[in-house]
Amino acid sequence: MTKIFSSWARLVAFLFALSPFSTVCAQDAALLDIERVHFDDHQQALVLLNNLDLQSLSPEDKEYHRFLKALLSAYEGNLENAFHSLTAVYTDVQSTRVKNRTLVSLTAMASFLGKWEQGFMYANALQRALANEKDETLMLKGLQGLLIFYLNAEQYDIAKMLAQRIEKHSPADSPYRCLGEVAMMDIAAKEQVSESKEARYQTAKANCAASGSRYYISLLDNAYLTLLIKQNKPQQAYRLSKIMKKRVEDIDVLFLDLAFNASLAQLYYLLGDVEKAKTSATFVLDQLDKREFLQSRIDALLVMVKIAKAQQDFAQALQYAEALSKAESLLREDNVVKQVAYQQANFNLAIKENEIALLDKKNKLLEQQTQLTNEKINVVTLALVVIAICLAALVFWSYRSRKLHLKFKQLAEKDGLTGAFNRSFFIESAQKVLPVQKDLQSDCCLILFDLDHFKQINDTQGHQVGDKLLSATVAAIYEVVNADTLVARMGGEEFAILMPRCDVIHGACVAEQCRKAIEGVRVTHVKSNLTVSASFGVSDTSQVGYNIDNLLAAADLALYKSKQNGRNQVNRYFVE
Known part of the structure; x- marks a missing residue:
């Protein structure tokens, strides 16, 4: 399987390879043969499908034949055409079982094509169908499609519930059970859970090994590898990566290669091996810039930004930061x-x-x-x-x-905690304000700051105090800035301020006022005296132009300089 082929073939693997469908719909022996060989040799499956005598099939098997033909058309490389063909099958067929089977594929495929409105419509229809489904195999097939859909839709609470239902209704060596285990480990990695998942990982790996799926074992390993890296366990992660490397190379699926190399880049950076970190990150960045690979690209760019900053190559850091901002914007x-x-x-x-x-x-x-x-x-x-x-x-x-x-x-x-604007609205508003200011030949200034040692405050004082501190910080900022100033929480303890009709000098003065205002913030009911400070970075349009991504990247470099110089200070961005 080539890497060009694999970016969409992994979808076919998800939709069609997990379990035999023979007990669900097909009765004809030739259809059962196609069922057995379709994933290992799709060309043979297509030949067998085209050579079938349709006249010898029962009405239900004819409809199932049509479903197979539509689904296998995905191997031609055009998922859009396959989706339209499956939509027609779903509309036309009379067999409830074939209709529900088609619904499973449509639900999962919609998520890979980004057809979210249709996907949620199909997901709701599938959930209604499964409520009355008595056939356990069909029910598991339907739960599988829903699980894939809600994972891709990032509705993790729903995905957890579906994975638990699959685990409850499937034996330990079932490929359905394996998919549920992979999903739970993937969600744990994305949610950055703090507790160890070693026991669950070993159980899941044994179940997946029993099901015979090397691909899903690799997905499980990579999810656990990601979790170990986020939990700052580099030695354990390194041992796992050595085990994974040969299997990932043998499977040769681009999606898996990119995810694994993005994880390796982060791991090698943690271990201090900068050259290997750069090699793995560069492998990811050299691939096609597709939306479906955005997370791996973001992970790789984060590593490259850190390396460039550590090496004080600020021009390269800015270049990577701009690419990172673009990728994060697309993901948002x-x-x-x-x-x-x-x-x-x-x-x-x-x-x-x-x-x-x-x-x-x-x-x-x-x-x-x-x-x-x-x-x-x-x-x-x-x-x-x-x-x-x-x-x-x-x-x-x-x-x-x-x-x-x-x-x-x-x-x-709005950000629900602080009342400041959220990141997406801030970016959207800035993209409207900046062109107007450019036409007026008026400068705009952007201030980027984050609270110093906020994680330590959360760990020692508790998240409730941390939340109060964030809200009090925004209230203090609003006391300083003008009414036409945009104030946004960019994520975590990071905030941004966009001021029209303001250059970097005046912006630095405002930032200094904000810094002093934050020093005066007090939060009640704390365990000990709590001193709060923030580090600031300031940029303006006279240096980097009227582009919000450039303003953010430049301010971020100035903020990084504030942190390097001891925190609790303001630094302006200068073009060298």
């Missing part, structure tokens, strides 16, 4: 699309349920009209009452929808 865009699609799907579901309820009321009204033809006056009165109730319900629903819309808008713009 994808996440926003996912969240909006999720909320929209829930909203549409609620509307549909209300429409069904309203339709039921109308049907009951028609029945009453038929039964009470001799009491027309009472029927008309009843009808008016029902209509009035329906209108009141619609008015109430419209009012509620408006409130929900306003709530979603606020959630999309």
Whole structure:
């Protein structure tokens, strides 16, 4: 399998390779042969499929044949065409089992194509279908499709619940069980859990080995490797990486190669082997710049930025930082699309349920009209009452929808803890403000700062005190800046301030005022005297232009200089 082929072939592996489907739909022997060979030799599977005598198949097997043909078309390299073919199959077939099987593939494939609105629609339909499914194999197949979808949609709470259901209903050596174990380990790595997962990892690896899936064993190993790195256990991670290396090379799947090398880059950096860290990171960055590989690219760029800063190659650090900012921006865009699609799907579901309820009321009204033809006056009165109730319900629903819309808008713009703008809204607003200021030939200044030793405060004083400190910090900043200033929480303890009509000199003065204001922040109910400080970096458009990514990258370099020089200070960015 070539690396060009593998970026979409891993989707086919997810959708189709985990378990035999023979007990679910197909009865014809030739279809069963195709089932057995489709993943190991898809060309042979396609030949067998095209040579089948359709006249000899039962009606249900004919529909299953059509489903196989649509799904195997993914091997031609065009997932979009395969998705449209499967959509047509889902619309046309009569067999409930084939329809549900198609629904599983559509749900998972929609997530890989970024068709989130359709994906959530199919996911809701699949969940309704599984509620009445008695066949355990079909149920597990459906749970598998939902698990893949919600993992890609980053709805980890739902994914955990689905993985637990799969573990509950499948034996230890089942490939379904293996997928559930991989999912749980992957979620643990993404959520950066602090407790050890060694026992669970060993159990999961034994189960996956029993299922015979080298690919899923490698995915499991890489998830655990990522977790070990995030838990700062480089020696244990290094031993695991040595075991993984040969298997990853043998499997030769680009997605896995990139994820593994991104992890190696972080690991070697932790171990202090800068050259090997650069080699692994460069391998990732040399691949095609595709959205589906964004996380690996971000991990590699983070390592390269750290190396360049450590080597004081600030020009190279800025270049990597700009690429990192671009990749993170694309990832944030994808996440926003996912969240909006999720909320929209829930909203549409609620509307549909209300429409069904309203339709039921109308049907009951028609029945009453038929039964009470001799009491027309009472029927008309009843009808008016029902209509009035329906209108009141619609008015109430419209009012509620408006409130929900306003709530979603606020959630999309503001950080729920501090009340400052969130990162995505800040970037979007800056991209509107900067061109206007450019046309006016007016400078803009950007201040980037983060609280010094905030993690230590969280560890010693507790997260509740840390949250109060973040809120108090934003309140102190708002006391200093003007009303037209954008203040945003960029993530964790990092904040940004964008000031129109302001150059870097004035911006540094404002930053100094903010620094002093933060020094005066006090939080009640702390275990000991709590001293708060922050480090600042300032940049402006006269040096780096009217581009928010450039402003952020330049301010970040100045902030890094503040930290290098002892923290609790302000530094301006200068073009060398």
